[in-house]
Amino acid sequence: MMRKRILIIGAGAAGSSAAQALHQSGTDLEVTVIGAENLAPYNRTTVNKGLLSGAVDLENIILPGMDLPGYAWQLGTNVTALDPSTxxxxxxxxxxxxxxAVLLATGAEPRALTAAVDDGARSRVLRLRSAADTQRLRALTIANLPGHVVIAGAGLIGTETAAVLLEAGCQVTLTDPSPLPMRNHLGHTIAQWVATAHRTAGVDFRPATTITEIRAADEALLVSLAVGNSLHAAVVLASLGVTPATGWLEGSGIPLQAGRRPGAILVDQDQRVEGLSGMYAAGDAAAVPGLDGKPARIEHWGAAISQGRSAAAAILRDLHGEPSEVGSTQPLIPPATASYSTYVHGTKLTILGSPANGVREQFILGNLDSPRFALAFFDAEDRITGAVGVGGARAVNQLRSAIARRAHAAELETEASFEPVGGPQ
Incomplete structure (x- = not known):
């Protein structure tokens, strides 16, 4: 019997975890993995942390278990077109x-600055998504200290990168178009705490500010801000979030998410592309159904791995018409209970669920003056949507089940003492 042919486009977290799961199934398959980077799969979460600081090198972050006998890896290769019907x-x-079967796991790409950049400055206006991006940033900053780096965007990547560069000895200015950093991720109260943490650490934090123009000025860059003043810098780093790397799929017949966060591939709960047989998508390029039925994109490493395994299980079921145990050891993470963590100048933050869907927040541990504190978030129906812990991961993780079932605040009050947070939400 002819072996089934599976093509995985994308060798990041989702694509590599799917390949690994397919191999672990023991099924005789012909699998090809195509990756745009000319590198073996690696831990991308290190590019703005350990790899940037020099604590680890590229060899340390290559993912283990990727030596899959019989699997073909075409790295440094781009896919330009797809016919989903064939x-x-x-x-x-x-x-x-x-x-x-085709699995689309192309990930995401950083949003570009909208500022005007002259030709002489372009080589020093960087992004940070890949190991190659890290090498360029290190060459222009840490290798040539002291240097001034202006970071556009105080989200997760911008905040983490600011801390690493500051620790390395750089001068860091952090701008953000919003009045408070990461408010959608963390809520009003903890966003205020983050802003204070930046300034306390020594970051020149400038909220409600955007970059309008970048020009070469002798050996430096002249960075003009919308508020009217300008800065001299060695490097400008764009850290304004990402968009799904799916532009090449427009017009192909692959259904893409529209609306406020467009571009992700629409899939069902098993990562099957809507309406197309033999097509699957996972990771940052996919939008999975949320508890409310609306497509939701989860831009985190753990979710990408989980979705890759779930896609592999669906592929095996569809190709062989029988249940598969692949993926059972690491179940799909629904958007309602997705969790991730980050560090803000040495303090760990744990984020669970969807704080952005909350309209009010309550302390569940400590207060702003405590070394550890946590808040829960509730929607208009007073059902919990998420929680964030500042050094208090245990208090947050205890709410995982409650968040998954959207428990009402009245139910939770029998288990914990909540202290309301004042101020605008």
Whole structure:
């Protein structure tokens, strides 16, 4: 019997975890993984932390277990077109590959600055998504201390990167278009705490500010801000979030999310692309159904790994018509209970669920003056949507089940003492 052919486009967390899961199934398959980077799969979460600081090198972050006998890896290769009706892709060199199942795991790409950048400054206006991006940033900053770095965007990546560069000896200015950093991720109260933490650590934090122009000025860059003043810097780093790397799919027939956060591939709860047989998507490029039925994108490493395994299980079920145990050891993480953590100048923050869907917040541990504190978030129906802990991960993780079932505040009050937070939400 001819072996089933599976094509995985994308060698990041979702694509590599799917390949690993397929191999672990023991099924005789012909699997090809195509990756745009000319590198073996690696832990991308380190690019603005350990890899940037120099605590680890590239060899340390290559993912283990990727030596999969019989699997073909085409790295440093871009896919330019897809015909989902025949599950055929075209590569940049003109070659085509047809498969019985195609997994789209192309990830996301950083948003570009909207500022005007002159040609002389362009080589020092960077982004930070890949190991190659890290090498460029290190070469222009840490390797040439002291240097001034202006970071546009105080989200997760911008905040973490600011701390690493500051610790390395750089002068850091952090701008953000919002009045408070990461308010959608963390809520009003903890966003205020983050702003204070930046300034206490020594970051020149400038909220409600955008960059309008960047020009070369002798050996430096002249960075103009919307508020009217300007800064001299060695490097400008754009850290304004990401968009799904799916532009090449427009017009292909693959359904893409519209609205406020467009571009993600619409899939069902098993990562099957809506309405297309043999097509799957996972990771940052996919939008999975939330508890309310609306598509939701989860831009985190753990979710990408989980979705990759879930996609592998669906592929095996669909190709062989029988249940598969692949993915059972690491179940799909629904958007309602997705969790991740970050560090703000040495303090760990744990985020669970969807704080952004809350309209009010309450302390569940300590207060702003405590070394550890945590808040829960509730929607208009007073049901819990998420929680954030500042050094208090245990208090947050105890609410995982409550968040998954959208428990009412009255139910939780029998288990914990909540202290309301004042101020605007």
């Amino acid at each position: 599950r055929t892709v075209e590569l940049e060199n003109g070659a085509t590959i047809e498969a019985d």
